Amino acid sequence: MKLNRVFTSTLTFNSTTPYHQTTWEVIQSYVQLTKPRIILLLLITMVASMGMAAKGHVDPWLVLITLVSGACAAGAANTINCLYDRDIDFAMERTRHRPLPSGRIEPHDALLFAIALIVISFTLLAVFANLLSASLAMIGILVYVLVYTHWLKRHHSQNIVIGGVAGAIPPLVGWAAVTGDLSWAAWCLFVIVFLWTPPHFWALAMMIQDDYAKVNVPMLPVVAGNETTARQIFAYTLILIPVTLLLGYPLDVMNLLYPLIALVLGGIFVHKAWLLMQSPSNLELARSLFKYSIVYMILLSIGIVIDCLPITYSALNRISGIINLLN
Ligand code: HEM
Ligand SMILES: CC(C)=CCC/C(C)=C/CC/C(C)=C/COP(=O)(O)OP(=O)(O)O
Secondary structure (H helix, E strand, C coil), X not given: XXXXXXXXXXXXCCCCCXXXXXXXXXXXXXXXXXXXXXXXXXXXXHHHHHHHHCCCCCCHHHHHHHHHHHHHHHHHHHHHHHHHCHHHHHHCCCCCCCCCCCXXXXXXXXXXXHHHHHHHHHHHHHHHHCHHHHHHHHHHHHHHHHHHHHHHCCCCCCHHHHHHHHHCHHHHHHHHHHHCCCCHHHHHHHHHHHHHHHXXXXXXXXXXXXXXXXXXXXXXXXXXXXXXXXXXXXXXHHHHHHHHHCCCCCCCCCCCHHHHHXXXXXXXXXXXXXXXXXXXXXXXXXXXXXXXXXXXXXXXXXXHHHHHCHHHHHHHHHXXXXXXXXX
């Protein structure tokens, strides 16, 4: 497969249908092209990382700049992914109404849009944060577009394991924007998102494997079946729990609240993965695990932010003072 398929293609879908849209509909189509709900979760992990890096004393202006830049970088990556995959997106039920396969946006307009987003993202981060965070955002785009979308997605059943590196980069961007470097804690958050990605995605892939089989995308459930996939999902959720706890000990960047939250959330994740492993053909369990994976990442990130806030620190100190007095 050639990279120039982004510009020219012999696709059999309906991208040239004349289509009259109001300005509002055009704006909506461009927003849809960036896969906004996924960006939202990527940004939540980024904010958690910024809160942790700044120990709760984060500059709101820097947060705003980093959020806008992160949204632009992820939006550009998703737009190029939509451009590259518009042939299979047209063939799959879930994705055929996206702006490119349905002809609401022309491919060259999407490409210009992505380039503009990349320029905005790099410039904002380089000028208002630092070069490290700007470069990491660009690496995120490259990994997602070249490694995942071009190289692995259509060729390897472990596509999302390596491709998951891209989704795990936003916490590094957030940390680097605050501190100008990367510490063990930043890498720990990176590994958390990396390990979370296979359960998140394979649960969904189990539900829509017929679609993937139809377009010859070798997602694990298509290639190895539900039983193997459910076993691998379980293994990832199991490894995830101790890795989340590393932020408390030995990295010592979290207070007491976070380990409790991480344990409870992780316990539910493992339980759901266990149930799926017992009945791998039960797609309701897969759906429930996919939905929970999103809730898990949102709540874990919120837990990190709350744990980092100075008010939480002083409240915990007071509580331990009272406990000491009672003893
Ligand atoms: C290589 C890694 C990943 C793959 C292959 C993947 C794949 C997918 C797919 C195919 C969907 C369904 C989208 C739809 O319904 O159109 C989805 C949904 C979602 N993903 Fe991921 N994902 C990955 C990593 C991530 C990461 C790192 C995040 C954020 C931290 C994330 C957040 C979400 C969210 C929030 C949704 C729900 C979106 C919605 O309801 O439309 N994903 N993911
Ligand atoms: C720092 C930075 C900018 C990082 C980029 C991170 C990024 C955009 C991750 C996206 C991960 C994701 C949703 C993959 C789905 O692709 P897919 O092609 O399998 O999904 P689809 O079938 O819904 O199109």
